[in-house]
Amino acid sequence: MSLTGIFLILFLIVHVGLNACIWANDGGEMFNKAAHFMGANVVPRILEIGLFAGFLLHIIQGFALEFQNRAKRKQGYAVAMGNKGSKWYSRSMGLLGTLILLFLIMHIAHFWVPSRITGLPEAAYNPNHHDLFSEMVKVFEGNLLVVILYVLGCISLAWHLLHGFQSAFRTLGLTNHKYIGMISALGTGFSIIVPLAFAMMPISFYAGWV
Amino acid sequence: MEHYTMNLTLKVWRQKNATSQGSFETYQVRNISSEMSFLEMFDVLNEELIHEGKEPIAFDHDCREGICGMCSMYINGRPHGPWEANTTCQLHMRAFKDGDTIVVEPWRANAFPVIKDLTVDRSAFDRIIQAGGYISVNTGSPVDANAIPVEKEKADMAFAAAACIGCGACVAACKNSSALLFVSAKVSHLALLPQGAPERRTRALNMVAQMDKEGFGSCTNTGACEAVCPKEISITNIARLNSEFTLAGLLSSNK
Numbered sequence: 045m046s047l048t049g050i051f052l053i054l055f056l057i058v059h060v061g062l063n064a065c066i067w068a069n070d071g072g073e074m075f076n077k078a079a080h081f082m083g084a085n086v087v088p089r090i091l092e093i094g095l096f097a098g099f100l101l102h103i104i105q106g107f108a109l110e111f112q113n114r115a116k117r118k119q120g121y122a123v124a125m126g127n128k129g130s131k132w133y134s135r136s137m138g139l140l141g142t143l144i145l146l147f148l149i150m151h152i153a154h155f156w157v158p159s160r161i162t163g164l165p166e167a168a169y170n171p172n173h174h175d176l177f178s179e180m181v182k183v184f185e186g187n188l189l190v191v192i193l194y195v196l197g198c199i200s201l202a203w204h205l206l207h208g209f210q211s212a213f214r215t216l217g218l219t220n221h222k223y224i225g226m227i228s229a230l231g232t233g234f235s236i237i238v239p240l241a242f243a244m245m246p247i248s249f250y251a252g253w254v
Numbered sequence: 255m256e257h258y259t260m261n262l263t264l265k266v267w268r269q270k271n272a273t274s275q276g277s278f279e280t281y282q283v284r285n286i287s288s289e290m291s292f293l294e295m296f297d298v299l300n301e302e303l304i305h306e307g308k309e310p311i312a313f314d315h316d317c318r319e320g321i322c323g324m325c326s327m328y329i330n331g332r333p334h335g336p337w338e339a340n341t342t343c344q345l346h347m348r349a350f351k352d353g354d355t356i357v358v359e360p361w362r363a364n365a366f367p368v369i370k371d372l373t374v375d376r377s378a379f380d381r382i383i384q385a386g387g388y389i390s391v392n393t394g395s396p397v398d399a400n401a402i403p404v405e406k407e408k409a410d411m412a413f414a415a416a417a418c419i420g421c422g423a424c425v426a427a428c429k430n431s432s433a434l435l436f437v438s439a440k441v442s443h444l445a446l447l448p449q450g451a452p453e454r455r456t457r458a459l460n461m462v463a464q465m466d467k468e469g470f471g472s473c474t475n476t477g478a479c480e481a482v483c484p485k486e487i488s489i490t491n492i493a494r495l496n497s498e499f500t501l502a503g504l505l506s507s508n509k
Contacts, residue, residue, distance in 0.1 A: 054381070109472055112471065112472065113429070113430035113431070113471040113472055113474070115364075116364050116430060116431035116432075116469060116470065116471035117362050117363050117431045117471075118361060118363060118364055119362055120307070120333065120362060121328060121359055121362055122265075122278065122330055122359060123328075123330055123331035123357045125331050125332060125427060125429075125478065126331065128331060128332050128478075128480075128481070128482075129332075129476075129477065129478040129480075129481025129482055130476035130477050130478040130481065131476070132476075134286060134474070134475070134476040134477065135429050135476055138473060144346065157287070197352075204377060206301070207475075207476075208508075210475075211474065211475040212497070213471075214489070214492065214493045215493075215496055216493075216496065216497070216500075217494065217496040217497025217498075218493055218495050219490050219493045219494045219497065219499060224490070224493075247386045
């Protein structure tokens with residue numbers, strides 16, 4: 045869980061960085077060029093296979109862990125322990141992960157499938173490049189329900205990361221109190237900033253900022 | 255604090271034996287002193303039950319000083335009751351007020367089956383200790399106590415881990431019924447000391463293997479175990495066990 049989790053955290057950094065190109069205010073040209081590089085260059089294409097494998101492994105491990113752990117207490121308590129000692133989101137990683145999975149299916153259908161399979165229109169500046177930017181406009185502009193679903197996906201991701209980021213390092217054996225403090229602080233910052241940046245993307249299209 | 259007496263409603267898990275169904279029974283206890291311990295309150299209730307010709311409630315206890323690890327009881331949704339860093343035997347009735355309803359359940363985990371009422375079988379912990387919680391020593395005349403130098407900081411950390419009394423509250427509190435806080439305390443207290451070095455790798459592997467065999471869950475770092483531990487065993491021990499286990503797996507020459 046921890047290794048695949050950290051791998052997916054690294055992916056989020058790349059993803060949020062590239063997507064931030066939508067805010068270049070150039071009608072999506074920089075974003076489309078970045079997307080073209082990711083789709084055409086051999087290195088990101090090989091990494092993409094790793095990414096799918098990472099996602100799949102994380103999902104399978106996650107469900108297996110959740111179901112195995114749930115089965116370890118056949119008879120539960122009449123009075124639940126609740127928040128006496130742990131955070132709700134630490135105990136809800138299975139649920140949060142499932143919500144993110146549902147979001148991911150929608151997200152892949154929105155952007156990955158047209159990019160790789162069904163095809164996208166040509167970019168205005170270069171007919172050899174896809175116009176992924178206009179696809180984002182199409183998906184988000186005037187489509188409040190989709191924007192809300194994307195924001196909810198980002199909120200689930202934020203809670204998932206708030207536990208997952210620091211937990212991954214504990215699982216790998218980080219015992220130094222100085223570094224645990226540093227990782228926890230870094231994890232909290234990451235869990236807020238990255239999902240917030242992602243959430244601002246559909247909001248920006250909906251509000252007409254880009 | 256001023257002394258007072260209270261009347262309480264107790265909902266206690268009653269179960270005849272390991273195979274029977276079990277259910278909650280409600281009892282009224284009167285004139286309970288705020289100075290009594292929680293177990294003394296149970297003694298009063300059991301005296302009354304015996305007088306009425308009923309079966310007293312079975313519960314584990316031994317030293318009643320908070321150091322043996324025998325007492326258990328999941329009280330109002332928390333192992334060892336509402337106080338921090340405290341065992342059930344050291345929980346006093348001043349934690350409650352007149353008219354309170356208290357729900358008392360046994361530890362719940364497949365690996366800790368109920369024997370009777372509030373008593374559970376924690377021998378799984380003994381078997382985990384047997385799997386690796388020991389060190390090799392030379393027999394013969396006693397060695398001088400200070401023959402092996404130990405770094406003060408490590409001695410302190412080892413001592414803090416060794417404070418674990420093996421009560422099982424960590425398992426009872428964990429949503430996964432994981433025993434990792436217990437196992438990590440036992441592994442840490444030996445791994446941190448030079449005396450534990452000879453079996454360091456096999457210890458981590460064997461104790462974790464036995465833990466899995468006993469049917470405990472996996473740790474997901476929620477921190478509930480640390481919050482209820484009467485001896486305040488740090489969750490950092492779990493991270494230490496994780497690194498001990500990983501290194502042992504990578505470097506061990508067996509298997």
